[in-house]
Amino acid sequence: MLILSRKSGESIVIDGRIHVKIVRVEGEVVKIGIEAPADVPVHRREIYEEIQRSNQAALTRQNAELPKLPQPEPAKPGRTISKVL
């Protein structure tokens, strides 16, 4: 792992297009500003991994049997159930 020392206000550049800036250091908390192109997803790692695990568990086969849900309550006024696009 590459380890760099940076002071508050300094940044690093990744791949010429991703800028990571140390905005502020407050005790044990470091505030980081990230500028990246829209097609580069940026996530907090623990949430990313939680959703990743959930997705992996959810992947299934098209013919899997689905559980039966009770009839939903009628939609509230002003809310619409969208149709397939």
Add this chain to the structure above:
Amino acid sequence: MNSANVIEIEEPEMTEAIACCEVRMPAGLLGFEHIKNYLLIAKPAEAPFRWLQVQNNPSLAFVVIEPLYFVPDYRPDIPQPDVDFLGLRSPEDAVVYNIVTVHGPRRATVNLKGPVVINRNTGVAKQVVIANAVEYSVQHPLPVNGTV
């Protein structure tokens, strides 16, 4: 109108009609970043569930559901960069689905932290990590018949 000419038939074939549309996910799903093209498939018999099926691999799919009925107070806060990425100009442009994990015939959970948001006008979608993810679970139980 002469009622003798009016014939009403419940046609099972009609209710089995399968609706389908293409969904493009330029960033993929988290953990499945390499898969960009999906089909959103609705089979009336399986409502309110739908399938988000990998376009070139029909055997791989995710079960999805609109959260509205089963989590009526769900208020996903979609970060502005994601709104821009999806090209959403108003909330009405967005369709929100949540990915369901079927644990068995009696247990299913839904991921409320990372909904799949689709721009209904363009078919472009993204799995969004909502800004208020801390308020929701990735394993919110669905009220499967017989368990609630």
